[in-house]
Amino acid sequence: MTTTLIKNGTVVDPANKVHTRLNLMIYDGKIALCTREEPAADRVIDAQGKIVAPGFIDVHMHEGGRNEDQSLDTSMFLAELSMGVTTALGGNCGNNAFVSAAQYLDYVDRIGIPINLGLFVGHTDARQRAGGVNKYGPIDGETTRRMLHNLEEELAAGCIGVSFGIKYTPGTTFNELLEVGSLCKRMGKPISAHIREDAAGAVDAVREIAEIARLLGIQAQVSHIGSMAGYGQMEEALGLLDEYRMNGVNLGVDCYPYDAFSTEIGETTYDEGWLEHYHTTYESIELCDGPYKGRRCTEELFHKLRREAPGTITVCHVMIPQEVELALTHPSVMVVTDGFLHNGQGHPRAAGTFPRFLRQYFRSGKITLDEAIAKISSRPAERFRLAGKGRLNVGADADIVIFDPDTIAEASTYDNPVRPPIGIDAVLIGGETALWNGQVENGTLGRALRFR
Ligand SMILES: [Zn+2]
Numbered sequence: 001m002t003t004t005l006i007k008n009g010t011v012v013d014p015a016n017k018v019h020t021r022l023n024l025m026i027y028d029g030k031i032a033l034c035t036r037e038e039p040a041a042d043r044v045i046d047a048q049g050k051i052v053a054p055g056f057i058d059v060h061m062h063e064g065g066r067n068e069d070q071s072l073d074t075s076m077f078l079a080e081l082s083m084g085v086t087t088a089l090g091g092n093c094g095n096n097a098f099v100s101a102a103q104y105l106d107y108v109d110r111i112g113i114p115i116n117l118g119l120f121v122g123h124t125d126a127r128q129r130a131g132g133v134n135k136y137g138p139i140d141g142e143t144t145r146r147m148l149h150n151l152e153e154e155l156a157a158g159c160i161g162v163s164f165g166i167k168y169t170p171g172t173t174f175n176e177l178l179e180v181g182s183l184c185k186r187m188g189k190p191i192s193a194h195i196r197e198d199a200a201g202a203v204d205a206v207r208e209i210a211e212i213a214r215l216l217g218i219q220a221q222v223s224h225i226g227s228m229a230g231y232g233q234m235e236e237a238l239g240l241l242d243e244y245r246m247n248g249v250n251l252g253v254d255c256y257p258y259d260a261f262s263t264e265i266g267e268t269t270y271d272e273g274w275l276e277h278y279h280t281t282y283e284s285i286e287l288c289d290g291p292y293k294g295r296r297c298t299e300e301l302f303h304k305l306r307r308e309a310p311g312t313i314t315v316c317h318v319m320i321p322q323e324v325e326l327a328l329t330h331p332s333v334m335v336v337t338d339g340f341l342h343n344g345q346g347h348p349r350a351a352g353t354f355p356r357f358l359r360q361y362f363r364s365g366k367i368t369l370d371e372a373i374a375k376i377s378s379r380p381a382e383r384f385r386l387a388g389k390g391r392l393n394v395g396a397d398a399d400i401v402i403f404d405p406d407t408i409a410e411a412s413t414y415d416n417p418v419r420p421p422i423g424i425d426a427v428l429i430g431g432e433t434a435l436w437n438g439q440v441e442n443g444t445l446g447r448a449l450r451f452r
Pocket of ligand 1: 223338
C-alpha cells in the first residue's frame, strides 16, 4: 500500500479547531500522520498557497436515476465532485430515484460513483407505493400500515432517515407525520423535511416540524430554508428554530446560496394562486429544458406546459437576496445544494453551490474561512453522525479538498448549469485522487454509506 504526503498547504479543520501549515500523510485510505516535518512518501502533493480542508459534505441533494440506456445518471454526482464534495445525502424532499433506496445503495457499491452517498428514504414515494395515490388527501389506516412497513424495511437496510416533501403531498396530516416520526424514534433515525408551506405559510410550517421533533424527541432538519422563508419570513423562521433549540429540541436547518428556486412546472408549487402567493408574474419563471430552454415563461406557455409537459424543469426567480444572506450567515445554517439534474439540465446550484458560497461569503469577508468550512464539512458531518468525515485528524477518512482561497468561484450559470467551478485543485476520496486540476481522474471512488 502506498503513502501520499500533502505538504505546504494550510490545513483548515474546524472540527479540530485547526488552521495552520501542516503536512498530512495518508495511508490505507485514512489520515495516518499530521506533522510539520516532511517525511518521505511514495507520492507528494505540493499544496503551497492552497487550503487543505475536509471534503465538502452536501446533506441535501437529489440522486440521479437511470438514463435511457439503463445506466445510472451520475451527472449530479460529477457536479458535486467538481465542487469539492466528497460525501452527499440524497433521497430528499420525499423522493428517491429508485423504488428501493436500499437497492440504490447496493448498486452504488457495485459500480462505484464519483462521491460517497447516503440516502434518506422518501415518505412521498413510500406513501404512493402503499396506495396513497391522492397527494391532496389523507390515507387510511391500512395504507398507513403498509407505508410504515416499507419505510421500516428501508431504514433497517441502512437509509439514514426519512425525508418529507409535505408541500408536494399536502394531504399528509400532522398525525401521519407523527406516525412516521414515531417509527424514526424507535429506530434512532432523523427526519428531514421540505416543509408544508413557503412564503406567508413558512413560519407555521417550521413550527409544525419543530413540534414533531419536540413531541417525539427526535432529530429534525428543515430543508432549504431560503426557498421556504426567503420572502420576508426569514428572521421569524430562524428565530423560531433558535427558540426551540434553546429549549432542547434537536433541530437543524440548511440553505442554498441562490435567490431562485427550482422545481418541475407540474408541481403543486404552481397550483392555482401561486402568483399571489409569491407576489410575482409568469415572467419570474425561467424554463430550463425542452424546446423552450432559456426562455422566460408567459401565461400561455405556462398553461400549455402544465398540461403537456409537466416534468419541464423551471427556475423561479422570486426570493429576496438579503433573506438568503440572513440564513447563510446564521450560525445554525448549513450549506446544501438541493441540486438535481436531468440530462445535465437544471439549476446552477447543482455545480455551483459550494464555490459560490466561498466566493460570496468568505472571499468577500462576510464570514471567516473557518466558519465557512464548518458550514460545509464539520457541522453537517457532526449533525448526521457521518463517522470519519468532516475532519482531518489522524484516523479520519482521507476525503480531502485542496483549493485556491484567492480564486475559488462558481462558473455554472442559469444558461450552463453544469460548468465546473474555478479554483478546485484536487479532491481525494479515501486517499485516492478523484479530481486533479479540475479534471475527473477517477469517478468510481464513492461508496454507499449505511446507517444502522
Ligand atoms: Zn425540497
